Amino acid sequence: MQDELREYRVTAEPYYQPVADEVELYEAAYAARMPMMLKGPTGCGKTRFVEHMAWKLGKPLVTVACNEDMTASDLLGRYLLDAEGTRWQDGPLTMAARLGAICYLDEIVEARQDTTVVIHPLTDNRRVLPLEKKGEMVKAHPDFQVVISYNPGYQSLMKDLKQSTKQRFGALDFDYPDHATETRIVAHEGGVGEDVADKLVSVAERARNLKGHGLDEGISTRMLVYAATLIGKNVAPLAACRMALVRPITDDPDMRDALDSAVTTFF
Template identity: 80%
Template structure:
Protein backbone atom coordinates (compact mmCIF):
# COMPACT_ATOMS: atom_id res chain seq x y z
CA UNK A 1 0.00 0.00 0.00
CA UNK A 2 1.37 3.43 -0.95
CA UNK A 3 0.60 6.28 1.41
CA UNK A 4 0.18 9.90 0.39
CA UNK A 5 1.98 12.14 2.91
CA UNK A 6 0.59 15.35 1.44
CA UNK A 7 -1.67 17.16 3.97
CA UNK A 8 -5.30 16.40 3.22
CA UNK A 9 -6.96 19.72 3.98
CA UNK A 10 -9.81 19.84 1.51
CA UNK A 11 -11.35 16.44 1.02
CA UNK A 12 -12.24 15.13 4.44
CA UNK A 13 -13.88 16.13 7.69
CA UNK A 14 -10.47 16.63 9.30
CA UNK A 15 -10.70 20.38 9.76
CA UNK A 16 -12.40 20.32 13.12
CA UNK A 17 -12.07 23.55 15.06
CA UNK A 18 -9.60 23.04 17.90
CA UNK A 19 -11.58 25.50 20.04
CA UNK A 20 -14.46 23.01 20.08
CA UNK A 21 -12.26 20.66 22.09
CA UNK A 22 -10.71 23.16 24.49
CA UNK A 23 -11.75 23.08 28.14
CA UNK A 24 -12.86 26.61 28.92
CA UNK A 25 -13.22 26.40 32.70
CA UNK A 26 -10.57 25.08 35.06
CA UNK A 27 -11.59 21.60 36.27
CA UNK A 28 -11.21 21.06 40.00
CA UNK A 29 -8.32 18.71 40.60
CA UNK A 30 -6.46 18.33 43.88
CA UNK A 31 -2.87 17.22 43.29
CA UNK A 32 -1.81 14.37 45.56
CA UNK A 33 1.89 14.03 44.82
CA UNK A 34 3.94 15.51 41.97
CA UNK A 35 1.80 14.12 39.16
CA UNK A 36 1.02 17.47 37.54
CA UNK A 37 4.68 18.49 37.22
CA UNK A 38 5.67 15.04 35.98
CA UNK A 39 2.95 15.03 33.35
CA UNK A 40 3.87 18.53 32.20
CA UNK A 41 7.47 17.41 31.71
CA UNK A 42 6.24 14.38 29.76
CA UNK A 43 4.09 16.59 27.55
CA UNK A 44 7.02 18.86 26.77
CA UNK A 45 8.81 15.74 25.50
CA UNK A 46 5.58 14.64 23.74
CA UNK A 47 5.91 11.36 25.59
CA UNK A 48 2.90 9.02 25.31
CA UNK A 49 1.48 8.57 28.81
CA UNK A 50 -0.35 5.77 30.62
CA UNK A 51 -2.45 6.49 33.72
CA UNK A 52 -2.91 3.44 35.94
CA UNK A 53 -5.32 3.23 38.84
CA UNK A 54 -8.66 2.01 40.17
CA UNK A 55 -12.01 3.13 38.83
CA UNK A 56 -13.06 6.58 40.01
CA UNK A 57 -9.64 7.61 41.32
CA UNK A 58 -9.39 10.81 39.26
CA UNK A 59 -7.59 9.74 36.08
CA UNK A 60 -10.06 11.37 33.69
CA UNK A 61 -10.35 14.53 35.77
CA UNK A 62 -6.55 14.74 35.84
CA UNK A 63 -6.32 14.61 32.04
CA UNK A 64 -8.99 17.31 31.76
CA UNK A 65 -7.10 19.47 34.26
CA UNK A 66 -3.79 19.06 32.45
CA UNK A 67 -5.36 19.81 29.06
CA UNK A 68 -6.77 23.01 30.56
CA UNK A 69 -3.46 23.90 32.21
CA UNK A 70 -1.47 23.28 29.02
CA UNK A 71 -4.14 25.02 26.92
CA UNK A 72 -4.44 22.06 24.56
CA UNK A 73 -7.61 20.67 22.97
CA UNK A 74 -8.67 17.32 24.42
CA UNK A 75 -10.39 14.53 22.50
CA UNK A 76 -11.57 11.66 24.72
CA UNK A 77 -12.60 8.16 23.66
CA UNK A 78 -14.37 5.70 25.98
CA UNK A 79 -13.01 2.35 24.81
CA UNK A 80 -15.19 -0.75 24.62
CA UNK A 81 -14.97 -4.27 23.25
CA UNK A 82 -17.01 -3.40 20.15
CA UNK A 83 -14.72 -0.56 19.11
CA UNK A 84 -12.96 -1.14 15.80
CA UNK A 85 -9.87 0.43 14.31
CA UNK A 86 -12.16 2.38 11.97
CA UNK A 87 -13.91 3.89 14.99
CA UNK A 88 -10.56 5.38 15.98
CA UNK A 89 -8.99 6.35 12.65
CA UNK A 90 -12.00 7.00 10.40
CA UNK A 91 -14.00 5.53 7.53
CA UNK A 92 -15.67 6.32 4.22
CA UNK A 93 -19.30 7.38 4.46
CA UNK A 94 -22.02 7.53 1.85
CA UNK A 95 -24.20 10.60 1.55
CA UNK A 96 -26.32 12.28 -1.15
CA UNK A 97 -23.19 13.59 -2.86
CA UNK A 98 -21.41 10.25 -2.96
CA UNK A 99 -18.55 8.94 -0.87
CA UNK A 100 -16.60 11.05 1.60
CA UNK A 101 -13.98 10.29 4.22
CA UNK A 102 -14.62 11.10 7.88
CA UNK A 103 -11.72 11.19 10.30
CA UNK A 104 -12.04 9.30 13.58
CA UNK A 105 -11.13 10.90 16.92
CA UNK A 106 -7.54 9.65 16.88
CA UNK A 107 -6.91 11.06 13.41
CA UNK A 108 -8.59 14.34 14.29
CA UNK A 109 -6.39 14.70 17.36
CA UNK A 110 -3.23 13.83 15.43
CA UNK A 111 -4.01 16.43 12.75
CA UNK A 112 -4.88 19.32 15.07
CA UNK A 113 -2.31 18.68 17.81
CA UNK A 114 -4.77 17.71 20.51
CA UNK A 115 -4.29 15.41 23.47
CA UNK A 116 -6.08 12.15 22.62
CA UNK A 117 -7.26 10.30 25.72
CA UNK A 118 -8.21 6.64 25.34
CA UNK A 119 -10.07 5.76 28.53
CA UNK A 120 -9.94 2.14 29.78
CA UNK A 121 -7.85 1.02 26.84
CA UNK A 122 -7.94 -2.66 27.86
CA UNK A 123 -11.64 -2.77 27.07
CA UNK A 124 -10.80 -2.44 23.37
CA UNK A 125 -9.73 -5.44 21.32
CA UNK A 126 -5.97 -5.89 20.98
CA UNK A 127 -6.23 -5.83 17.20
CA UNK A 128 -7.74 -2.36 17.57
CA UNK A 129 -5.20 -0.92 19.99
CA UNK A 130 -2.26 -1.78 17.75
CA UNK A 131 -3.25 1.08 15.44
CA UNK A 132 -1.80 3.50 18.01
CA UNK A 133 1.69 1.97 17.82
CA UNK A 134 3.07 4.12 14.97
CA UNK A 135 1.99 7.23 16.90
CA UNK A 136 3.80 6.18 20.06
CA UNK A 137 7.38 5.91 18.84
CA UNK A 138 9.81 8.09 16.88
CA UNK A 139 7.68 7.87 13.73
CA UNK A 140 4.65 9.73 15.14
CA UNK A 141 2.56 8.79 12.11
CA UNK A 142 -0.87 7.27 11.59
CA UNK A 143 -1.41 5.13 8.47
CA UNK A 144 -4.92 5.43 7.02
CA UNK A 145 -4.83 2.24 4.99
CA UNK A 146 -8.32 2.56 3.54
CA UNK A 147 -7.53 6.06 2.33
CA UNK A 148 -3.93 5.48 1.32
CA UNK A 149 -2.72 8.39 3.46
CA UNK A 150 0.02 8.64 6.05
CA UNK A 151 -0.88 11.29 8.64
CA UNK A 152 2.11 12.90 10.30
CA UNK A 153 1.15 13.90 13.83
CA UNK A 154 1.06 17.59 14.63
CA UNK A 155 4.03 18.65 16.80
CA UNK A 156 1.69 19.29 19.75
CA UNK A 157 -0.10 15.92 19.57
CA UNK A 158 0.08 13.57 22.55
CA UNK A 159 -1.66 10.28 23.24
CA UNK A 160 -2.74 9.30 26.76
CA UNK A 161 -4.28 5.98 27.80
CA UNK A 162 -5.74 4.80 31.08
CA UNK A 163 -6.61 1.48 32.61
CA UNK A 164 -7.29 -0.25 35.90
CA UNK A 165 -4.51 -2.81 36.57
CA UNK A 166 -6.56 -4.50 39.28
CA UNK A 167 -9.54 -5.17 37.06
CA UNK A 168 -8.31 -7.18 34.16
CA UNK A 169 -7.72 -10.84 33.48
CA UNK A 170 -5.25 -12.55 31.19
CA UNK A 171 -7.54 -11.88 28.24
CA UNK A 172 -7.83 -8.17 29.09
CA UNK A 173 -4.36 -6.83 29.66
CA UNK A 174 -2.12 -4.67 27.55
CA UNK A 175 0.57 -6.34 25.50
CA UNK A 176 4.13 -5.59 26.55
CA UNK A 177 4.67 -4.23 23.05
CA UNK A 178 2.05 -1.60 23.91
CA UNK A 179 2.98 -0.93 27.54
CA UNK A 180 6.59 -0.23 26.75
CA UNK A 181 5.70 2.65 24.46
CA UNK A 182 4.42 4.77 27.35
CA UNK A 183 5.57 6.58 30.42
CA UNK A 184 3.26 5.85 33.35
CA UNK A 185 1.75 7.52 36.39
CA UNK A 186 0.09 5.57 39.19
CA UNK A 187 -3.18 6.83 40.67
CA UNK A 188 -4.92 5.70 43.83
CA UNK A 189 -7.57 7.03 46.14
CA UNK A 190 -6.38 10.11 48.06
CA UNK A 191 -5.44 10.06 51.72
CA UNK A 192 -8.46 10.61 54.02
CA UNK A 193 -7.75 14.30 54.66
CA UNK A 194 -7.40 15.11 50.96
CA UNK A 195 -10.41 13.01 50.00
CA UNK A 196 -12.50 14.79 52.65
CA UNK A 197 -11.44 18.13 51.20
CA UNK A 198 -12.34 16.98 47.68
CA UNK A 199 -15.80 15.81 48.77
CA UNK A 200 -16.57 19.01 50.62
CA UNK A 201 -15.56 21.06 47.58
CA UNK A 202 -17.34 18.90 44.98
CA UNK A 203 -20.62 18.31 46.81
CA UNK A 204 -21.18 21.20 49.20
CA UNK A 205 -21.60 18.98 52.27
CA UNK A 206 -19.90 20.00 55.50
CA UNK A 207 -16.50 18.53 56.38
CA UNK A 208 -17.98 16.34 59.13
CA UNK A 209 -20.33 14.64 56.66
CA UNK A 210 -17.58 14.36 54.07
CA UNK A 211 -15.31 12.78 56.68
CA UNK A 212 -17.93 10.18 57.54
CA UNK A 213 -18.33 9.23 53.88
CA UNK A 214 -14.57 8.81 53.58
CA UNK A 215 -14.50 6.59 56.68
CA UNK A 216 -17.16 4.35 55.14
CA UNK A 217 -15.13 4.15 51.95
CA UNK A 218 -11.98 3.26 53.90
CA UNK A 219 -13.76 0.32 55.53
CA UNK A 220 -15.11 -0.90 52.19
CA UNK A 221 -11.71 -0.65 50.51
CA UNK A 222 -10.27 -2.91 53.18
CA UNK A 223 -12.69 -5.59 51.92
CA UNK A 224 -11.30 -5.58 48.39
CA UNK A 225 -10.28 -9.14 47.66
CA UNK A 226 -12.25 -10.32 50.69
CA UNK A 227 -15.73 -10.24 49.20
CA UNK A 228 -15.51 -7.12 47.07
CA UNK A 229 -13.96 -6.89 43.61
CA UNK A 230 -13.59 -3.14 43.91
CA UNK A 231 -13.70 -0.67 46.78
CA UNK A 232 -15.86 2.44 46.93
CA UNK A 233 -14.44 5.04 44.55
CA UNK A 234 -14.11 8.77 45.12
CA UNK A 235 -16.62 9.20 42.30
CA UNK A 236 -19.25 7.23 44.23
CA UNK A 237 -18.53 9.28 47.35
CA UNK A 238 -19.21 12.43 45.34
CA UNK A 239 -22.55 10.94 44.24
CA UNK A 240 -23.46 10.23 47.86
CA UNK A 241 -22.47 13.72 48.94
CA UNK A 242 -24.49 15.31 46.17
CA UNK A 243 -27.64 13.44 47.25
CA UNK A 244 -27.10 14.31 50.91
CA UNK A 245 -26.58 17.96 49.97
CA UNK A 246 -29.95 17.86 48.17
CA UNK A 247 -31.68 16.66 51.32
CA UNK A 248 -31.71 12.87 50.86
CA UNK A 249 -31.36 10.92 54.09
CA UNK A 250 -27.66 9.97 54.41
CA UNK A 251 -28.45 6.27 54.89
CA UNK A 252 -30.61 6.18 51.77
CA UNK A 253 -28.02 8.16 49.82
CA UNK A 254 -25.24 5.77 50.87
CA UNK A 255 -27.32 2.69 50.13
CA UNK A 256 -28.09 4.01 46.66
CA UNK A 257 -24.57 5.13 45.73
CA UNK A 258 -22.06 3.27 47.93
CA UNK A 259 -23.60 -0.15 48.59
CA UNK A 260 -25.95 -1.26 45.80
CA UNK A 261 -23.64 -0.36 42.88
CA UNK A 262 -20.64 -2.40 44.06
CA UNK A 263 -22.14 -5.70 45.26
CA UNK A 264 -25.18 -7.95 44.91
CA UNK A 265 -24.09 -10.30 47.68
CA UNK A 266 -26.67 -10.09 50.54
CA UNK A 267 -24.11 -10.64 53.30
CA UNK A 268 -21.73 -8.05 51.92
CA UNK A 269 -24.59 -5.58 51.55
CA UNK A 270 -25.50 -6.13 55.20
CA UNK A 271 -21.89 -5.52 56.19
CA UNK A 272 -21.73 -2.27 54.26
CA UNK A 273 -25.18 -1.15 55.44
CA UNK A 274 -23.99 -1.70 59.02
CA UNK A 275 -20.97 0.48 58.38
CA UNK A 276 -23.21 3.22 57.02
CA UNK A 277 -25.52 2.98 60.02
CA UNK A 278 -22.55 3.26 62.39
CA UNK A 279 -21.79 6.72 60.99
CA UNK A 280 -25.30 7.90 60.13
CA UNK A 281 -27.55 6.54 62.84
Protein backbone atom coordinates (compact mmCIF):
# COMPACT_ATOMS: atom_id res chain seq x y z
CA MET A 1 0.00 0.00 0.00
CA GLN A 2 2.75 2.42 0.94
CA ASP A 3 4.58 1.81 -2.36
CA GLU A 4 1.46 2.62 -4.36
CA LEU A 5 0.99 5.93 -2.54
CA ARG A 6 4.63 7.02 -2.39
CA GLU A 7 4.43 9.29 -5.45
CA TYR A 8 1.31 10.99 -4.05
CA ARG A 9 2.85 12.04 -0.75
CA VAL A 10 3.62 15.74 -0.33
CA THR A 11 7.14 15.52 1.06
CA ALA A 12 8.06 19.23 1.25
CA GLU A 13 5.91 21.88 2.90
CA PRO A 14 4.03 23.88 0.23
CA TYR A 15 4.19 27.60 1.02
CA TYR A 16 0.74 28.83 2.06
CA GLN A 17 -0.30 32.03 3.82
CA PRO A 18 -3.60 31.61 5.73
CA VAL A 19 -6.11 34.36 5.01
CA ALA A 20 -8.66 33.60 7.75
CA ASP A 21 -9.51 30.43 9.68
CA GLU A 22 -9.55 28.11 6.66
CA VAL A 23 -6.75 25.88 8.01
CA GLU A 24 -8.53 25.19 11.31
CA LEU A 25 -11.88 24.66 9.57
CA TYR A 26 -10.40 22.21 7.12
CA GLU A 27 -8.64 20.28 9.89
CA ALA A 28 -11.99 19.91 11.67
CA ALA A 29 -13.66 18.79 8.42
CA TYR A 30 -10.95 16.21 7.78
CA ALA A 31 -11.24 14.90 11.34
CA ALA A 32 -14.91 14.23 10.55
CA ARG A 33 -14.00 13.02 7.02
CA MET A 34 -16.46 15.59 5.68
CA PRO A 35 -16.25 16.02 1.89
CA MET A 36 -15.13 19.58 1.13
CA MET A 37 -15.82 22.05 -1.66
CA LEU A 38 -13.44 24.96 -2.31
CA LYS A 39 -14.92 27.88 -4.26
CA GLY A 40 -13.02 30.84 -5.61
CA PRO A 41 -11.52 32.56 -8.65
CA THR A 42 -8.78 31.09 -10.81
CA GLY A 43 -5.29 31.27 -9.36
CA CYS A 44 -6.28 32.39 -5.85
CA GLY A 45 -4.64 29.48 -3.99
CA LYS A 46 -7.23 26.68 -3.81
CA THR A 47 -4.90 23.98 -5.10
CA ARG A 48 -1.98 25.21 -3.02
CA PHE A 49 -4.25 25.13 0.05
CA VAL A 50 -5.14 21.47 -0.57
CA GLU A 51 -1.48 20.58 -1.07
CA HIS A 52 -0.56 22.40 2.14
CA MET A 53 -3.27 20.62 4.12
CA ALA A 54 -2.28 17.21 2.74
CA TRP A 55 1.28 17.92 3.87
CA LYS A 56 0.13 19.22 7.27
CA LEU A 57 -2.06 16.16 7.85
CA GLY A 58 0.54 13.75 6.47
CA LYS A 59 -1.88 12.28 3.92
CA PRO A 60 -1.23 11.39 0.27
CA LEU A 61 -2.97 13.60 -2.29
CA VAL A 62 -4.38 12.29 -5.58
CA THR A 63 -5.25 15.21 -7.89
CA VAL A 64 -7.53 14.98 -10.93
CA ALA A 65 -7.80 17.90 -13.38
CA CYS A 66 -11.40 17.59 -14.53
CA ASN A 67 -12.43 18.22 -18.15
CA GLU A 68 -15.47 17.75 -20.33
CA ASP A 69 -14.07 14.62 -21.98
CA MET A 70 -13.53 12.84 -18.68
CA THR A 71 -15.63 9.70 -18.30
CA ALA A 72 -16.67 7.74 -15.23
CA SER A 73 -14.10 5.10 -16.23
CA ASP A 74 -11.36 7.72 -16.06
CA LEU A 75 -12.21 8.14 -12.37
CA LEU A 76 -13.16 4.57 -11.47
CA GLY A 77 -10.86 2.43 -13.60
CA ARG A 78 -11.06 0.00 -16.50
CA TYR A 79 -9.88 -3.35 -17.78
CA LEU A 80 -6.64 -3.22 -19.75
CA LEU A 81 -5.09 -5.72 -22.13
CA ASP A 82 -1.54 -6.93 -21.54
CA ALA A 83 0.58 -9.99 -22.27
CA GLU A 84 -1.22 -11.96 -19.57
CA GLY A 85 -4.68 -11.14 -20.89
CA THR A 86 -6.91 -8.58 -19.19
CA ARG A 87 -6.30 -6.87 -15.86
CA TRP A 88 -8.17 -4.27 -13.90
CA GLN A 89 -6.52 -0.85 -13.42
CA ASP A 90 -7.95 1.33 -10.64
CA GLY A 91 -8.71 4.93 -11.59
CA PRO A 92 -7.55 7.78 -9.34
CA LEU A 93 -10.77 8.00 -7.34
CA THR A 94 -10.86 4.25 -6.71
CA MET A 95 -7.19 4.17 -5.75
CA ALA A 96 -7.63 7.06 -3.29
CA ALA A 97 -10.72 5.45 -1.74
CA ARG A 98 -9.11 2.03 -1.51
CA LEU A 99 -5.76 3.16 -0.05
CA GLY A 100 -6.77 6.16 2.05
CA ALA A 101 -5.69 9.30 0.20
CA ILE A 102 -7.30 12.72 -0.21
CA CYS A 103 -8.79 12.83 -3.71
CA TYR A 104 -8.85 16.37 -5.12
CA LEU A 105 -11.12 16.93 -8.13
CA ASP A 106 -9.99 20.27 -9.53
CA GLU A 107 -12.54 22.39 -11.47
CA ILE A 108 -15.18 19.71 -11.13
CA VAL A 109 -17.83 21.65 -13.07
CA GLU A 110 -15.75 21.08 -16.21
CA ALA A 111 -16.70 17.39 -16.03
CA ARG A 112 -20.04 16.13 -17.28
CA GLN A 113 -22.74 15.69 -14.64
CA ASP A 114 -23.18 12.02 -15.52
CA THR A 115 -19.50 11.59 -14.62
CA THR A 116 -19.48 13.49 -11.34
CA VAL A 117 -22.43 11.56 -9.89
CA VAL A 118 -20.10 8.59 -9.35
CA ILE A 119 -18.78 10.38 -6.25
CA HIS A 120 -22.21 10.39 -4.56
CA PRO A 121 -21.92 7.04 -2.71
CA LEU A 122 -18.52 8.17 -1.35
CA THR A 123 -19.82 11.50 -0.06
CA ASP A 124 -22.57 10.38 2.27
CA ASN A 125 -22.73 8.03 5.23
CA ARG A 126 -22.24 4.97 2.99
CA ARG A 127 -18.64 5.85 1.98
CA VAL A 128 -18.60 3.15 -0.68
CA LEU A 129 -17.70 3.09 -4.37
CA PRO A 130 -19.52 0.61 -6.64
CA LEU A 131 -17.36 -0.71 -9.48
CA GLU A 132 -20.08 -2.13 -11.71
CA LYS A 133 -17.70 -3.25 -14.46
CA LYS A 134 -15.73 -5.28 -11.95
CA GLY A 135 -18.62 -6.36 -9.75
CA GLU A 136 -16.93 -4.94 -6.66
CA MET A 137 -18.05 -2.63 -3.88
CA VAL A 138 -15.04 -0.67 -2.56
CA LYS A 139 -15.43 0.42 1.05
CA ALA A 140 -13.58 3.71 1.55
CA HIS A 141 -10.46 3.60 3.69
CA PRO A 142 -10.89 5.44 7.05
CA ASP A 143 -8.38 8.12 5.90
CA PHE A 144 -10.12 8.82 2.58
CA GLN A 145 -11.64 12.24 1.82
CA VAL A 146 -13.04 13.88 -1.33
CA VAL A 147 -12.22 17.55 -2.02
CA ILE A 148 -13.60 19.40 -5.05
CA SER A 149 -12.97 22.91 -6.34
CA TYR A 150 -14.41 25.26 -8.91
CA ASN A 151 -14.67 28.90 -9.92
CA PRO A 152 -18.20 30.23 -9.28
CA GLY A 153 -17.46 33.08 -11.72
CA TYR A 154 -17.75 30.62 -14.59
CA GLN A 155 -21.00 29.06 -13.47
CA SER A 156 -23.87 28.79 -15.91
CA LEU A 157 -27.14 26.91 -16.00
CA MET A 158 -25.51 24.40 -18.32
CA LYS A 159 -22.30 24.12 -16.28
CA ASP A 160 -22.95 23.93 -12.57
CA LEU A 161 -23.08 21.26 -9.91
CA LYS A 162 -26.36 19.57 -9.16
CA GLN A 163 -27.90 20.43 -5.80
CA SER A 164 -27.75 16.72 -5.02
CA THR A 165 -23.97 16.99 -5.37
CA LYS A 166 -23.45 20.36 -3.65
CA GLN A 167 -25.36 19.37 -0.54
CA ARG A 168 -22.99 16.48 0.16
CA PHE A 169 -20.12 18.88 0.87
CA GLY A 170 -18.98 21.42 3.38
CA ALA A 171 -17.72 24.55 1.61
CA LEU A 172 -14.96 27.12 2.00
CA ASP A 173 -14.92 30.37 0.03
CA PHE A 174 -11.57 31.56 -1.30
CA ASP A 175 -10.66 34.92 -2.78
CA TYR A 176 -7.51 36.85 -3.52
CA PRO A 177 -5.65 37.67 -0.28
CA ASP A 178 -5.55 41.15 1.25
CA HIS A 179 -2.82 43.46 -0.07
CA ALA A 180 -0.21 42.76 2.62
CA THR A 181 -0.67 38.98 2.53
CA GLU A 182 -0.60 38.84 -1.27
CA THR A 183 2.55 40.97 -1.28
CA ARG A 184 4.29 38.46 1.02
CA ILE A 185 3.16 35.55 -1.16
CA VAL A 186 4.36 37.16 -4.40
CA ALA A 187 7.70 38.16 -2.84
CA HIS A 188 8.28 34.65 -1.49
CA GLU A 189 7.11 32.67 -4.51
CA GLY A 190 8.51 35.02 -7.14
CA GLY A 191 11.85 35.60 -5.48
CA VAL A 192 11.64 39.40 -5.50
CA GLY A 193 11.73 42.10 -2.85
CA GLU A 194 8.54 43.23 -1.15
CA ASP A 195 8.79 46.63 -2.88
CA VAL A 196 8.44 44.98 -6.30
CA ALA A 197 5.76 42.58 -5.03
CA ASP A 198 3.81 45.51 -3.60
CA LYS A 199 3.74 47.23 -7.00
CA LEU A 200 2.62 44.03 -8.73
CA VAL A 201 -0.24 43.56 -6.27
CA SER A 202 -1.29 47.18 -6.85
CA VAL A 203 -1.45 46.52 -10.60
CA ALA A 204 -3.58 43.43 -9.95
CA GLU A 205 -5.99 45.36 -7.74
CA ARG A 206 -6.51 47.91 -10.52
CA ALA A 207 -7.24 45.11 -12.97
CA ARG A 208 -9.63 43.31 -10.61
CA ASN A 209 -11.73 46.47 -10.42
CA LEU A 210 -12.30 46.05 -14.16
CA LYS A 211 -13.84 42.58 -13.83
CA GLY A 212 -17.27 42.78 -15.40
CA HIS A 213 -16.32 46.05 -17.08
CA GLY A 214 -14.35 44.64 -19.97
CA LEU A 215 -12.49 41.82 -18.24
CA ASP A 216 -13.94 38.36 -17.64
CA GLU A 217 -11.45 37.66 -14.86
CA GLY A 218 -8.94 39.73 -12.90
CA ILE A 219 -5.22 39.18 -12.57
CA SER A 220 -4.65 36.19 -10.32
CA THR A 221 -2.06 35.68 -7.60
CA ARG A 222 -0.56 32.96 -9.79
CA MET A 223 -0.02 35.47 -12.61
CA LEU A 224 1.65 37.89 -10.20
CA VAL A 225 4.09 35.14 -9.22
CA TYR A 226 4.86 34.58 -12.91
CA ALA A 227 5.57 38.29 -13.38
CA ALA A 228 7.72 38.40 -10.25
CA THR A 229 9.67 35.36 -11.42
CA LEU A 230 10.43 37.06 -14.74
CA ILE A 231 11.54 40.22 -12.97
CA GLY A 232 13.73 38.06 -10.74
CA LYS A 233 15.32 36.70 -13.95
CA ASN A 234 16.27 40.27 -14.91
CA VAL A 235 13.39 40.87 -17.31
CA ALA A 236 12.42 44.55 -17.32
CA PRO A 237 9.31 45.07 -15.12
CA LEU A 238 7.24 46.63 -17.94
CA ALA A 239 7.98 43.72 -20.28
CA ALA A 240 7.41 41.15 -17.53
CA CYS A 241 4.02 42.65 -16.67
CA ARG A 242 2.91 42.83 -20.28
CA MET A 243 3.92 39.23 -20.84
CA ALA A 244 2.61 37.69 -17.60
CA LEU A 245 -0.26 39.98 -16.57
CA VAL A 246 -1.75 41.92 -19.48
CA ARG A 247 -1.46 39.84 -22.65
CA PRO A 248 -2.85 36.57 -21.18
CA ILE A 249 -6.15 38.03 -19.95
CA THR A 250 -7.36 40.21 -22.85
CA ASP A 251 -7.04 40.72 -26.59
CA ASP A 252 -9.01 43.97 -26.58
CA PRO A 253 -6.67 46.83 -27.65
CA ASP A 254 -8.37 49.43 -25.42
CA MET A 255 -8.29 47.15 -22.39
CA ARG A 256 -4.64 46.34 -23.03
CA ASP A 257 -3.85 50.06 -23.18
CA ALA A 258 -5.68 50.62 -19.89
CA LEU A 259 -3.78 47.80 -18.19
CA ASP A 260 -0.46 48.90 -19.67
CA SER A 261 -1.15 52.37 -18.24
CA ALA A 262 -1.76 50.82 -14.82
CA VAL A 263 1.58 49.02 -15.07
CA THR A 264 3.46 52.21 -16.00
CA THR A 265 1.83 53.99 -13.05
CA PHE A 266 3.63 51.68 -10.62
CA PHE A 267 6.78 50.84 -12.60
